[in-house]
Amino acid sequence: MILERLKTIVDEHLIYEGDLTPETRMVEDLGADSFDIPLLIDAAEQEFNVLISDQELLKIRTIGDLISLINKNEEAGG
Amino acid sequence: MAVDRFLRSSAQRVPTKTAVACEDFNISYSSLDQEVDNLAGGLLKSGLAHQGKVGVLLGNTPDYFRSYFAILRSGGIIVPINPLLKANELIHIFKDAEITHLITTERFLPLIENIRPQVPKLQKVVVTQLAGGQDSLPEHLICFEDLLAEKYDPVFLEIQEDDLAACLYTSGTSGKPKGALLSHGNLMFDALQSIKRTTMNSEDRHLCILPLFHSFAQMSCMVMPISLGGCVRIIPQFIPGLVIKEIEDHSISFLCAVPAMYTALLSALTKIGTYDFSSLRICVSGGAPLPREISREFKTKYRLEILEGNGPTETSPVAYVNPPEANKPGSVGPPLDEVMVKIVDDNDLEVSQGEIGEICVKGGNVMQGYLNLPKVTAEVLKDGWLHTGDLGKVDEDGYVYILDRKKDMIIVGGLNVYPREVEECLYKHPKVLEAAVIGTHDKERDEVPKAYVVLKPDCETDSKEILLYCRKNLANYKCPRTVVILNKLPKNSSGKIDKKRLKEEESFGLLEVN
Structure with a gap:
């Protein structure tokens, strides 16, 4: 989803x-x-009503990384 | 005297001071100097010849600093490589420069292994963060951390000021990137004069947000601060919110960026609302023209004066910068001390003060020439005067204004893209008959390439397929953001594609789309 x-x-x-x-790479693909x-x-934060920190942003390489962060932040209540 | 002596002398003056920091890591000047000796010793042991070329394919990490100074200390020539380049772009550079050694990270190893059969001169690949360490490595691979850990006595080689230090690849009007050759003398001259002009000092704390493969970053965030014993914090990737936080948390006093970064910072500042920039003493912008409204907004809203400077890679790369005490927004400042500027017409004759023509630069920072391209070198370097390809004027106070480009070039977020290179890629597409690439305005990147193509008779395709074809063959920033398929392109009387008309028709929406 x-x-x-x-x-x-x-x-x-x-x-x-x-x-x-989830394996799609941000830069290469x-x-x-x-x-x-x-x-x-920014668009993902608005869509899922979560806040992704700049430190977390540094570690995003793939769509799967972004999904994990969205899940983690949704569980933590945004 | 060689560039690496800047590091050696700072290590003697301020041995315990932090030289480089990144996230939670930091290294003192004496430790950095020792590691540079170790790495230089290791490179020499692995067969690096005097003036041998060493490619550096790394992101923004402290390893860039170690590699840069170690290559120069071992008498080698650094060839910085943009990590965004694709396989065929890398092969051109490796072959043209005859790179024998490469320093890279494990992330790029599959790409390098893929192209290695096509670049037989490449002997050794030094890899950082290699999983599994040195155990049972193929003969051509060396573990970077092992070289750092093997202690060497200080490496002192006879390096002359006119020995080459760097071969910097710049995109070319002729299509293929060309290597600008800079000597140790060129880099030292540019560093010392730029320090003097910008009033950079040993107490300054720097934030390296520019990509280190770029000559502007190497000079302003590495050579200049290290020569003074300053502290440089590196961020691996430009994230506006992180930059603002780093400035606050680490009392950054000196910041160099390209205009697109200042624009992104303004937008982030508006969102964040609170900030503390009281430590920030000097902000320099280079690499592309700084829009007046950006500098005005920084000054009025944040009380920060941005000093605009500029210069092509061929001038090491700083040629002119505004002095903090007499900044003129809209100008790139007067030429550095001991650097001369003249403006010439199409016949290479100097024009009167205030008249517009091509900007030419002469001084200790001007390159030695292009690698393997004596004819092109002779065209741009005449009697020591570098013909920059920028059109501009000089005012009555000696300040330089860059007004246009003589050469067909697009600056994408501070990176130069020559439409010719993109067009050559488009022409290789089996369905493309004609192609023209122009620069269009982009909110984030200032400019982006836009392609117009005409398809061969009876061929059908869509813009997505053409764009993905470019993506496979060109670094992402060079790829058109938009591809428009037309029935025909505007031509001049001699049948050549008329880009001026194309731009006009594009701006008025007059193009006949297929």
Whole structure:
């Protein structure tokens, strides 16, 4: 479910090949640069009503990393 | 005298002071100096020849500092490599520079192993954070941490000021990136004059937010602060909120960034609301023109004056910077001391003061030439004058204004992209008949490439396929953000694609889309 909602966000911002999966890499597969990533995170924060810290943001390499953070922050109450 | 002596002398003056810090890690000047000796000794032991080329393919980490100074200390030439480049772009650089050694991280190892058969000159690959350490490694791989740990006596080699220190690849108008050769003398001259102009001092605390493969970062965040014994904090990735926090938490006093970063910081500051920038003494912007409204907003809202400077990679790279005591927004400042600037017309004749022409620079920071390209070197370096390709003027006080570009170039978040290189990639697409790439405004990156293509007869495709094709062959920042398929491109009377008309028609929405 999170993946599907993330797909809507990613599709609005970036162009990529194949399916979006937890293994999809932000830079290599999505072509995201250091300006795209904060935009995606902002959109994800709004969509899932969570707050992702800048330190956490540094560690995001894949869509799976982002899903884990959303899960963790949702459990912690945003 | 070589660039690494800057580190050696700071290690003698302030041995216990923190030289470099990143997240929870920090290293003192004496420890950094010792590790640089160890790494230099290890590189020499592994067969690095005098003036041999060493590629550095690393992100923003303290290992960049270790590698940079160790390569120079061992008499090698550093070839910084943009980690965003794709396999075919890397192969061109490895072959052109005849790189024998590479320092990289495990993350890039699969890519390197993939291209290694095509770059036979590459002998040794030194890998940081190698899982499993040195045990049973193939002969060409060396564990970076093992080299750091093996203690060497101080390495002192005979290095002359005109020995080469760096080969910096810049995108080229001709399509392929070319290597600008900078000597130890060039870099030392530029560092000392830039320090003097910006009033950087030994007490300054720096935040390195620029990518270290970029010449602006190497000079302003590494060579200059290390020569003074300053403290440099590195952040691995530009995240505006993190930059603001680091400035506050670590009392950063000196910040260098590209305009796109200042724009992103402004937007983050508006969101955050509270901040403490009282430690921030000097902010420098370079790499692209700084929009006046950005500098005005920083000054009025945050009481921060941004000093604009500039210079191409070929000038090490600083050629002009505004002095803090006499900043003129809109100008890139006067040339550094002992650097001359003249403005010339199309016949290479100097124009009168205030007139617009090509900006030429002469001084101790001007490169030695382009690697393997004597003809191109002769075209841009005439009688010691570097023809920058920037169009501008000099005012009555000697301040330089960059107004336009003579060469067809797009600056994407501070990184130069030559449309020709992107167009060559598009022409390789089997369905593309004609292609033209122009720069369009982008809120985050200032400018981004936009491609217009005409397809071959009876061919069908969509813009996504063409964009993904570019992504496979070009670094992401060079790829067009938009691809438009047209029935025809505007041409001039001689049948050449008319980019000026293309830009005009684009801005008025007059293009006939397929």
